[in-house]
Amino acid sequence: MRVAVTGTPGTGKTTATERLTGETVIHLNDVIREEGLYTERDSERDSLVADFDGIEDWLDEQQTTSPLVVESHLAHHFDADRVVVLRxxxxxxxxxLQERGEPDAKAHENAEAEALDVILAETVDQHGEDHTYEIDTTDQNPAAVAHEIKHVILGEREPSVGEVNFVDFL
Incomplete structure (x- = not known):
């Protein structure tokens, strides 16, 4: 089984998935860099342009007996049985984002994307509401978020979409 954990940068994906036990966790952004799974470097955004076909092929080659958890703001673009969207x-x-050194403009752009539900909308469009699990991380510590992700992996949580609303930010 493949579970994608996605969300706008800064929602807590890496921090929460580092606390999961019993699953194989792939931090996709690291894999993209380490395996050269990108087509170019976007110097304006100081980021890599991901090679989606190459990433999908690489993911398909990963064999595991435990659930495979793929973590990244891009994870929802790939095949998954369940998709957790951290909000x-x-x-x-x-x-x-600013505390970890992101430029103010990039941090604000990501904040607006979060308020507009960009990743949630993309996830629902690609995977459907029946495979999407929205988790609000705002007031939760990473262990609690990992616990909720674990419930999704185990099939102990119902899909949820549209329960989180940050339109007040706009």
Missing amino acids: CHPEIMQER
């Missing part, structure tokens, strides 16, 4: 209030998320 965080844009103001908190923007602070997190």
Whole structure:
């Protein structure tokens, strides 16, 4: 089984998935860099342009007996049995991004994307509401978020979409 954990940068994906036990966790952004699974470097955004076909092929080659958890803001673009979309209030998320050194403009752009439900909408469009699990991380510690992700993996949580609303940020 493949579970994608996605969300706007700063929602807590890496921090939460590092606390999962019993699953194989792939931090996709690291794999993209380490395996050269990108087509170019976007110097304006200081980021890599992901090679989606190459990533899908690489993911298909990963064999595991435990659930495979793929973590990245891009994870929802790939095949998955379940997709967890981590959400965080844009103001908190923007602070997190700025604290880790992101430029103000990039942090604000991501905050607006979070308020507009961009990743949630893309996830529902690609995987459907029946395979999407929205988790608000705003007031939760990483262990609690990991616990909720674990419930999704085990099939102990119902799909949820549209329960989080940050339109007040706009």
